Amino acid sequence: MPKIQAVEATGRSRSGRGRRVTSSLAEINVVPLVDVMLVLLIIFMVTAPMIQRGVDVNLPVARRATQITGERLFVTIPLAYRQNRLVYLNDDRIRVDVLQERVRQKLETQTDKQVYLRGDGGVEYQELMDVFSRLQDAGVEKVGLVGKLPGEK
Numbered sequence: 001m002p003k004i005q006a007v008e009a010t011g012r013s014r015s016g017r018g019r020r021v022t023s024s025l026a027e028i029n030v031v032p033l034v035d036v037m038l039v040l041l042i043i044f045m046v047t048a049p050m051i052q053r054g055v056d057v058n059l060p061v062a063r064r065a066t067q068i069t070g071e072r073l074f075v076t077i078p079l080a081y082r083q084n085r086l087v088y089l090n091d092d093r094i095r096v097d098v099l100q101e102r103v104r105q106k107l108e109t110q111t112d113k114q115v116y117l118r119g120d121g122g123v124e125y126q127e128l129m130d131v132f133s134r135l136q137d138a139g140v141e142k143v144g145l146v147g148k149l150p151g152e153k
Helices: 032-053 094-104 125-137
Strands: 005-008 019-022 074-077 088-089 093-097 112-118 142-146
Touching: 005 112, 074 125, 088 094, 093 094, 112 125, 125 142
Parallel strands: 074 112, 112 142
Antiparallel strands: 005 019, 074 088, 088 093
């Protein structure tokens, strides 16, 4: 409630009003607080992405291996691949030039476009990557590399 004070009738009064109304500072001014908080919010929004460290990695979850459903499609690269450029699609021996079309035909009806790639231990990395890129050009979404466990024949 505003306080009403009587003003003395001296010549100092500017407007000749007889009463003067003053209010107490019982309310907190929140405008500076909001301004400071908005500035801090902007600072943290700008600096937060810079603080993150590390590399984004899609880590595999291997609690249990799931059974592969449907027909498995294996591509095998034998050691003689360097000389004759022949690979095996399941049990069929084919030239690497027609591999893309044959894989595309086999994967037309499948929803999970996944191929398992097996290579002889003596096959060079570049030859493996050549077949790998041909499989990707054929529309294969996932390529699994098949190896054998220690002690397995």
